[in-house]
Amino acid sequence: MSKSFRLYIAEPLTPKKTLPLTDEQSHYLKNVVKYTPNDKLYCFDNQNGEFLCDVVEQTKKQTLIQVKEQTKPFYACPDIWLLFCPLKKDKTDFVIEKATELGCRTILPVISQYTNCTSIKIERYMAQSIEAAEQCRRTDLPLIEQPQKLTDMLKSWDSSRTLYFMDETLESAPFFDLLQQEKNHKTAILIGPEGGFSEHELTLLRTLPFAKGATLGPRILRAETAVAAALSCWQLIAGDWR
Amino acid sequence: MSKSFRLYIAEPLTPKKTLPLTDEQSHYLKNVVKYTPNDKLYCFDNQNGEFLCDVVEQTKKQTLIQVKEQTKPFYACPDIWLLFCPLKKDKTDFVIEKATELGCRTILPVISQYTNCTSIKIERYMAQSIEAAEQCRRTDLPLIEQPQKLTDMLKSWDSSRTLYFMDETLESAPFFDLLQQEKNHKTAILIGPEGGFSEHELTLLRTLPFAKGATLGPRILRAETAVAAALSCWQLIAGDWR
Numbered sequence: 104m105s106k107s108f109r110l111y112i113a114e115p116l117t118p119k120k121t122l123p124l125t126d127e128q129s130h131y132l133k134n135v136v137k138y139t140p141n142d143k144l145y146c147f148d149n150q151n152g153e154f155l156c157d158v159v160e161q162t163k164k165q166t167l168i169q170v171k172e173q174t175k176p177f178y179a180c181p182d183i184w185l186l187f188c189p190l191k192k193d194k195t196d197f198v199i200e201k202a203t204e205l206g207c208r209t210i211l212p213v214i215s216q217y218t219n220c221t222s223i224k225i226e227r228y229m230a231q232s233i234e235a236a237e238q239c240r241r242t243d244l245p246l247i248e249q250p251q252k253l254t255d256m257l258k259s260w261d262s263s264r265t266l267y268f269m270d271e272t273l274e275s276a277p278f279f280d281l282l283q284q285e286k287n288h289k290t291a292i293l294i295g296p297e298g299g300f301s302e303h304e305l306t307l308l309r310t311l312p313f314a315k316g317a318t319l320g321p322r323i324l325r326a327e328t329a330v331a332a333a334l335s336c337w338q339l340i341a342g343d344w345r
Numbered sequence: 346m347s348k349s350f351r352l353y354i355a356e357p358l359t360p361k362k363t364l365p366l367t368d369e370q371s372h373y374l375k376n377v378v379k380y381t382p383n384d385k386l387y388c389f390d391n392q393n394g395e396f397l398c399d400v401v402e403q404t405k406k407q408t409l410i411q412v413k414e415q416t417k418p419f420y421a422c423p424d425i426w427l428l429f430c431p432l433k434k435d436k437t438d439f440v441i442e443k444a445t446e447l448g449c450r451t452i453l454p455v456i457s458q459y460t461n462c463t464s465i466k467i468e469r470y471m472a473q474s475i476e477a478a479e480q481c482r483r484t485d486l487p488l489i490e491q492p493q494k495l496t497d498m499l500k501s502w503d504s505s506r507t508l509y510f511m512d513e514t515l516e517s518a519p520f521f522d523l524l525q526q527e528k529n530h531k532t533a534i535l536i537g538p539e540g541g542f543s544e545h546e547l548t549l550l551r552t553l554p555f556a557k558g559a560t561l562g563p564r565i566l567r568a569e570t571a572v573a574a575a576l577s578c579w580q581l582i583a584g585d586w587r
Contacts, residue, residue, distance in 0.1 A: 149507075178563070190500075201573075204567065204570050205564075205566075205570070205574065206562060216452055222356070227450075238567070239566065240564060278581065278586065279581050279586060279587055300561070320447055320580055321420075321585060322448055322482060323482050324446050328446050329572065331443075332447065332573065332577035335561075335574035335577040335578055338562055339521050339582075343563060344520065344521060345519055
């Protein structure tokens with residue numbers, strides 16, 4: 104039975120080009136999934152789309168591939184950003200993976216008052232998002248920004264981008280009502296940390312003209328659930344699930 | 346600082362009633378969260394709502410609580426069922442947790458042709474769903490059914506309940522379009538296993554009058570992501586997030 108694999112390649116792909124895989128990718132193909140010439144290898148480069156590739160050399164030292172025909176045009180995910188407060192390691196992995204699968208264009212780690220995660224590893228986030236992009240067949244990668252304090256980010260916010268913050272106090276409008284009115288395709292979703300937003304942050308968010316509080320039903324969602332839920336709802340109504 | 350805790354109690358709660366906690370709950374209050382009389386303990390029983398309770402005895406042997414006033418009426422989640430194919434252990438835990446948070450009334454493990462999980466532990470699923478219900482402040486618990494073969498379940502299906510199956514082939518309508526037309530509040534969502542549905546299953550599903558194929562955008566979602574996404578979309582438009 105032939106299998107198929109997908110890899111992100113960090114340089115531009117064009118038909119007939121020959122290029123080496125990274126050591127990790129070589130190891131993965133050779134030892135983990137045990138690639139054979141019957142299998143199909145699809146590669147994407149985050150700019151030119153997806154291409155079928157041949158493995159033309161596989162030695163101990165390196166794997167060379169040659170690019171064949173294009174199999175998918177480049178497609179950028181909708182212009183939706185996720186602002187999330189880093190959580191414990193496995194929950195943050197989850198957030199990055201789900202945000203990638205759910206078609207987020209940009210992921211911004213933000214430090215709010217009650218964020219109690221001290222180690223933010225952008226390299227790890229990038230590796231997670233590449234793996235998720237390979238798996239869900241994106242041809243683009245989400246951009247992952249350096250962490251910033253939430254209040255600093257709000258100060259320098261481009262006010263033409265709507266910022267929905269998920270409000271656990273149930274004092275905000277249902278997300279559905281806001282999405283029904285949504286005409287702006289530059290959007291961001293902000294999910295608070297496990298402890299929620301501080302009073303100060305909520306007061307600030309409620310005065311910002313570009314920020315809109317939204318509720319996601321009567322149950323209290325964990326932060327990582329709220330990420331998946333809010334992105335799914337946005338994609339359903341305002342994104343590329345229509 | 347006072348904290349608050351929430352527990353599910355497997356017998357009917359009425360004001361003034363005194364009753365013992367289970368050994369696990371006693372251990373949790375005493376040794377894990379280190380309950381003190383300053384803290385608040387809320388209990389729910391899956392039939393009468395939520396009540397504030399006092400710990401009236403805490404010994405090595407047992408913990409007794411007394412029920413005080415009602416803090417929430419009983420509320421049953423919308424009549425949405427989740428049919429899912431058991432996955433690896435941690436992914437199944439995730440599915441149960443998210444389905445509970447996202448307000449699923451009934452969870453039905455189904456065995457499809459490509460389901461390759463051999464151990465289905467209903468007891469474990471129930472423990473997971475109780476923990477999630479405590480955390481997300483439900484007053485009801487999802488009902489977790491015994492596993493059944495998918496084809497058997499479809500044979501005995503109550504045809505007045507719409508069954509949406511998430512179709513990775515992209516040949517089905519966007520879920521949004523189907524939800525817009527949704528008038529039926531008896532609904533179920535079916536998510537296939539990692540390997541997708543078999544040809545035979547897809548052919549069968551497409552001929553059943555109560556079954557409707559739905560797509561969730563152009564990216565291929567992992568099974569557990571599709572669970573969270575589909576339930577969120579349903580709650581947003583047809584459930585209790587309005």
